[in-house]
Amino acid sequence: MFIYQDFCLKPYTTFGIAVEASRYVAITSLKDLQELYAGDELSKKLVMVLGGGSNILFTQRYEGLILACQILGKEILKETDDEILIKVGGGEHWPSFVNEMVKKGYGGIENLSLIPGKVGAAPIQNIGAYGVEVKEVFESLEAFELKTGKIKKFTKIECEFGYRSSIFKTTDKGKYFITHVTFRLSKKPKLNLSYAPLKEAFAGRNENEISIKEVSEAVIQIRNSKLPDPDQLKNAGSFFKNPVVVEKTAQKLKESYPNIPVYPQSDGKVKLAAGWLIEQCGWKGKKVGAAGVHDKQALVIVNYGDASGEEILALANDIRKSVQKQFGIKLEPEVNII
Ligand code: EPU
Numbered sequence: 001m002f003i004y005q006d007f008c009l010k011p012y013t014t015f016g017i018a019v020e021a022s023r024y025v026a027i028t029s030l031k032d033l034q035e036l037y038a039g040d041e042l043s044k045k046l047v048m049v050l051g052g053g054s055n056i057l058f059t060q061r062y063e064g065l066i067l068a069c070q071i072l073g074k075e076i077l078k079e080t081d082d083e084i085l086i087k088v089g090g091g092e093h094w095p096s097f098v099n100e101m102v103k104k105g106y107g108g109i110e111n112l113s114l115i116p117g118k119v120g121a122a123p124i125q126n127i128g129a130y131g132v133e134v135k136e137v138f139e140s141l142e143a144f145e146l147k148t149g150k151i152k153k154f155t156k157i158e159c160e161f162g163y164r165s166s167i168f169k170t171t172d173k174g175k176y177f178i179t180h181v182t183f184r185l186s187k188k189p190k191l192n193l194s195y196a197p198l199k200e201a202f203a204g205r206n207e208n209e210i211s212i213k214e215v216s217e218a219v220i221q222i223r224n225s226k227l228p229d230p231d232q233l234k235n236a237g238s239f240f241k242n243p244v245v246v247e248k249t250a251q252k253l254k255e256s257y258p259n260i261p262v263y264p265q266s267d268g269k270v271k272l273a274a275g276w277l278i279e280q281c282g283w284k285g286k287k288v289g290a291a292g293v294h295d296k297q298a299l300v301i302v303n304y305g306d307a308s309g310e311e312i313l314a315l316a317n318d319i320r321k322s323v324q325k326q327f328g329i330k331l332e333p334e335v336n337i338i
Contacts, residue, residue: 001032013053014230017309021062028070037149049177051121056336059309069120071179087182090120102216107189108137110216114223120178124168126161130195135161139184143176164241197222226297234303240274240331275299281322291315
């Protein structure tokens, strides 16, 4: 284990911002964490855990120690005729893991194909796409508490999953390093084709004859048609969360904007499409210096070259202001801003 000084983070976040961390270390095992803890590196000092860097925007140098999760490995803990329980290292690449499971016929995460990032980060914001959230296949996770050096197991209930949220993004933010996540995957998968573009892709097909591989391929195709590939165009996916409002607010908006997409939630509230709101404000495809709003999905802010974190943030703030002004809706970032 080697602690780098003044480490450039540019290749380690999908926004590709050239900032430095004062110290950086790759964690490949629990032992590495225990050694750092014993050396008093974790309990008192400023520390941050970095996964795939696909949901983070650095706007300044980080004056602390970055722990990059590189714990690998997959272990089937239990297998029956119907399902498997699989424990996965937090540093495994999420899209490769999904791809491998899909190939083996283990279902439940096919709709989450191609989401960038690492396995350990998936529960933090309860990643979701095309009608499925990771909480649906989540069994438990193991995490190292940075301040105490203790290893703690979290059940699904303890994680308090919500829309793009968990305890690790709220009350316990920054407290833990997630070392392993266990998933319950199905050998007799039930497909979720509820999302309109997926429904369209399989229109006229008998659901029993559709494989998870086909669903995964359709998801990949939809993602590629709307979302920029961070390897080619620097971005962190949706920059904002979709706002959730009370029914009355949604009704009022619908009167003024009959085409506004609305998604009623089980708790009576209504989710709005931030991408639609941003597009209506004229931002889609706009460029401000090296920062810009993606031309196919207005919820995605892109770095066309050497934008600084401050430039990206300034653009995000201008977008927020105009959505607030036109619709009276406050957008909250989905991306972690440092
Ligand atoms: N829309 C527009 N203009 C745009 C973008 C979207 O009018 O520029 C409209 C669409 O036509 C559609 C609605 O807004 O009626 C919703 O758009 P879309 O289906 O593309 O999904 P989204 O709500 O913008 C969410 C997730 C994505 C996820 C997709 C598919 C959030 C914050 N984002 O986006 O997740 O891939 O649904 O399930 O919930 C991410 O979290 O980084 C991410 C990419």
